[in-house]
Amino acid sequence: MSLDAPSKPQVSGAGLRFGIAAARFNEDLVTSLLNRLQASLQASGVKAKDLVVVRVHGSHEVPWAAARLAAGRRFDCVIALGVLIGGDTNHHEMVGQSVSHALQRVALDSGVPVINGVIVTDTPAQARARCAGRINRGAEFAHAALAMAALKRKLGGKS
Numbered sequence: 001m002s003l004d005a006p007s008k009p010q011v012s013g014a015g016l017r018f019g020i021a022a023a024r025f026n027e028d029l030v031t032s033l034l035n036r037l038q039a040s041l042q043a044s045g046v047k048a049k050d051l052v053v054v055r056v057h058g059s060h061e062v063p064w065a066a067a068r069l070a071a072g073r074r075f076d077c078v079i080a081l082g083v084l085i086g087g088d089t090n091h092h093e094m095v096g097q098s099v100s101h102a103l104q105r106v107a108l109d110s111g112v113p114v115i116n117g118v119i120v121t122d123t124p125a126q127a128r129a130r131c132a133g134r135i136n137r138g139a140e141f142a143h144a145a146l147a148m149a150a151l152k153r154k155l156g157g158k159s
């Protein structure tokens with residue numbers, strides 16, 4: 001586990017727009033992650049009207065939704081959220097790797113930054129600690145999103 005995330009960026013969120021694609025699988029945990037993300041974005045000045053959330057079945061479906069949000073060219077950054085927890089097989093690792101690659105492809109192909117907020121853990125306890133416990137990954141993803149949205153405004157993108 002790493003807790004050495006960068007600190008909150010000195011970025012005002014006012015006027016920045018975010019598209020969020022979130023899985024329903026492990027719904028309570030993903031919703032907690034989403035709530036923490038939204039609270040952190042709004043604390044930095046992002047308006048509720050500038051946060052658009054779409055929900056999909058599982059983490060495997062998140063990259064497609066992220067791609068559609070990015071293709072709309074309305075957002076400064078797209079944020080992908082999901083929680084993959086190990087079951088009897090290594091399915092969670094397979095999905096986690098493919099989702100990670102797909103999200104990177106969406107970002108590079110679309111020119112819209114994509115934040116990988118899909119958490120992959122071996123146990124439910126590890127997932128709870130990161131989504132609803134002492135490790136606030138929702139706020140970390142918000143900080144990454146704010147920084148990348150501001151950078152996109154500065155450097156430009158395809159859109």
Ligand SMILES: Nc1c(NC[C@H](O)[C@H](O)[C@H](O)CO)[nH]c(=O)[nH]c1=O
Nearest residue numbers: 023025057058059060082083084085
């Ligand atoms: N086991 C988890 C899944 N599995 C579902 C897949 O993501 C996918 O929806 C299914 O294979 C149909 O394409 N999803 C999660 O988000 N978290 C899990 O722990």
Ligand SMILES: CC(=O)[C@@H](O)COP(=O)(O)O
Nearest residue numbers: 086087088089090091092
């Ligand atoms: C089918 C799934 O999404 C996932 O829950 C796999 O679980 P398991 O490894 O126990 O088959």
